[in-house]
Structures are given as structure tokens and as C-alpha cells.
Amino acid sequence: MKPDLEELIELYEAERQLLEDCIKDNIEEWDYLNAHSNSLALFKVNQK
Numbered sequence: 001m002k003p004d005l006e007e008l009i010e011l012y013e014a015e016r017q018l019l020e021d022c023i024k025d026n027i028e029e030w031d032y033l034n035a036h037s038n039s040l041a042l043f044k045v046n047q048k
Contacts, residue, residue, distance in 0.1 A: 016045050 002010075019042040026035035 012045055012048060016042060019045060 019038050022038045023035050023042065026032070026038065
């Protein structure tokens with residue numbers, strides 16, 4: 001079983017990747033409001 005810290009890091013990395021993908025997809029679709037919202041969420045995840 002993985003230590004709790006490693007598992008938490010993996011979860012944050014997966015969340016960060018999901019948010020980065022959402023931002024990319026939203027910008028490509030000209031959905032800047034969602035891209036901005038996802039950027040704020042990504043900023044919060046990166047701070048942790």
C-alpha cells in the first residue's frame with residue numbers, strides 16, 4: 001500500500017492534468033469563461 005502522501009500527490013497530479021486538458025479544450029472551443037474558471041482551479045491545485 002502506498003503512503004498517504006504519495007497517494008495524495010498522485011491525486012493532485014491527476015486533477016492538475018484534467019484541469020490543463022479542460023483549459024486547452026475550452027480555449028480551442030472559444031469557451032473562455034470555462035477556461036478562466038478552470039485556470040483558477042488549476043492555480044489552487046498548484047498551490048497545494
